[in-house]
Amino acid sequence: MRYLLSFVFCLIAAPILHAQTAATGIPYFQQHVHYTLSATFNDDYTAPSIDGTGTLEYTNNSPDTLHELYFHLYWNLFRSGSYGESAPNRDHDPDSKYGRGGIDINSVSRPVAGFNEEMLKMPESGSLRYEIDNTIMRVYLHKPLLPGETTTIYFDWHGILPNYGIRSTWGWHDNGARNFATAQWYPQVCVYDNHGWHPDQYIGMGEFYTDYGSFDVSLTLPKRFSTVSSTGWLANPSEVLSDPVRSQLDFAKVHPDSIVRVADYSNFRYSTISKDEPTRIWKFHADSVRDFAWCADEAYIWDAVYDNGIMHNALYWDNSRDFWEKEAAKIELLTIQTNSKFAGQYIYPNIFMCETYEGGMEYPGIVFIGPYSNGEREHWAQNTMMHELGHQWYPMMMGSNETDYGYMDEGFNTFITTFVHEKYFGRWNNSYGTGLGFNDDERTENYRSAILQQLSGNQEPAKQKADEFLSYRDYADATYPHTSSVFFMLRYTMGDSAFADFMKLYYSRWRFKHPYPDDLLNAAEDIERREGDTNRVRARGDLRWFFNEWFEQTWKLDYAIGKFKVTPHPALSPKGEREYDVKITIERKERAVMPLDLVFTFDDGTTEQKWIPVDDWLRTVADERTYTYTFSKEPFVATINPSLELLDVDRLNNNKILFADLFPWPWMWFMVRKPYQADAIPKILGDVKPVDRYASR
Secondary structure: OOOHHHHHHHHHHHHHHHHOEOOOOOEOOOOEEEEEEEEEEEOOOOOOEEEEEEEEEEEOOOOOOEEEEEEEOHHHHHOOOOOHHHOOOOOOOOOOOOOOOEEEEEEEEOOOOOOOHHHHHOOOOOEOOEEEEOOEEEEEEEEEEOOOOEEEEEEEEEEEOOOOOEOEEEEEOHHHOEEEEEOOOOOEEOOEEOOEEOOOOOOOOOOOOOOOEEEEEEEEEEOOOOEEEEOOEEOOHHHHOOHHHHHHHHHHHOOOOOOEEEEEOOOOOOOOOOOOOOEEEEEEEEEEEOOOOEEEEOOOEEEEEEEOOEEEEEEEOHHHHHHHHHHHHHHHHHHHHHHHHHHOOOOOOEEEEEEOOOEEEEEOOEEEEEOOOOOOOEOHHHHHHHHHHHOHHHHHHEOOOOOOOHHHOHHHHHHHHHHHHHHHHOOOOOOEOOOOOOOOOHHHHHHHHHHHHHHHOOOOOOOOOHHHOOOHHHHHHHHHHHHHHHHHHHHHHHOHHHHHHHHHHHHHHHOOEOOOHHHHHHHHHHHHHHHOOOOOOOOOOOOHHHHHHHHHOOOOEOEEEEEEEEEEOOOOOOOOOOOEEEEEEEEEOOOOOOOEEEEEEEOOOOEEEEEEOOHHHHOOOOOEEEEEEEEOOOEEEEEEOOOOOOOEOOHHHOEEEOOHHHOOOHHHHHHHOOHHHHHHOOOOOOOOOHHHHHHOO
16 A cells, blocks of 8 residues: 555656656656655754654656755754845845754765664765755765666754744644644755756745655654654554544544544643653655655644545644634535545545644645634635645645746645635635625635736736745735636636646646646647637637736736727618617727627626637737627627626726716716616626725726
């Protein structure tokens, strides 16, 4: 069982790895890593630490000969004087300092005859020369690593756990219980791909780009830590879990319809930390993962629900019991089920959602959440759970470069999280609980944020390295709400069915691999070429214009209805019925282009949709175009995109009411309307969507 995922991955990926070509034109390749890590946790009131030894088996699948390896030492961000401490886009007090933290490398070595773990501490035993520059370590190999060869690197390190709430953190909760959410805790090799090495310094804003492989991990912790959850699965449950806990997990597997209370350690009572206290070793294994994180706690409450071969685990604190036991496991189950149907099957055997002091962070098979004790007044807590769980798809299974292209994981994930949020709370009024007197919805919030950022003049292109954004706000708006809204527009452009097939193709083609932006584009174009709606994109198969204007530029979109004229047709139809000729002018007021759905509302309240293909704007410099239609009924109102799927910065000019020029004020439109035509009024009276109001600024 332990190598099942790797075997399945090889079966699926082998033909694709040879057939696909990366965006550079170089045949796609991917390095493979296997880590064996052994760490002892040293608890301390102010500076808990890890002493670790590790082995990296690194396989060079590239066509190049390598002379060195680069490693990330992420915790060095938290050392005083780190590059990230003084980064101009941290949005913090420049006088604040990170202080204590970091990873010290004791030795780096290669295999020698008779090697054993104790020899790691002996510099003369095959030691390798290395250099450290802040968060990057460069290791010089003792001989060139040829294509197809594997080398083994041994390393010995000491790390101080950061306590700053940035992805890896620790603290106290109920009755002084200790919690450690631990990530980026070992020297991790940088990615070498078609673009070469990626030895990017870690300054805290951008996230990660890491290779896929397998992990064998041993963690030695004091016995008072009753629960340790991690990436992958537990390899020695009989040695570290009590009989009742294992029994409850077995019970959950045969009762997939039930949320099972696996354990409740909330009766914990604080005891003094001692260097001589008894310990136990937790052993884990993981396959086809790009990282390994773990969480240890003394007083977790542990719920689980089993479904479709996956154990969903929610672990939380007594202080948050009322909220977590009511919603956490349900949200976990719904998120995995919904995303598996829409974005591709979740492939790992476990998912752990752990309450920590991190706020929200994701790793393969495990997410850190909180602390959140209530989600009734506003639904931020639930959305954070859904969002972090959604990262199991982007970037955990589709392993894009988060450092350079954050929108490919954060934006894509925000997009799919919207559907989970709406399934849980409903399509509308889903941002807040009852009793506030107002509400909003997740989809509209993202559209509004994207439009306001465009109108602010501070928008930056989404397709750029995280560290290059001028501020965190600019980075966040470009990668989260903007990109989520852009994926809704991509679905609008391709059509629902074609977009669904694009999602499936992207998953099957790039699961456990490293897609670049052009690979995302190619997957969309491959589907568009076969299934695209020519009413929307006449030259089917070309989506370069879309990806360029929405990810590489900061162009705005603003279409308006100019003239709208309706005249009776001179002759009756063959059926002897009166027909009406419509002449309507569409104006393009900004640089971005999109296909448009134009909806006409008739005197009897019915509607009819017409599409204007994007080609009409792509292949002309005209700022306006006039269209003529003939209807069997008299249209009263024309509306551009009434479903509000376009990032149109001024939606007040998307409507035109017949005779409105004679009645310039909206309240006067009632004079020329019938009672049953209420839905034809633009949404600027009464039932106002927030995005309509803000977009008019």
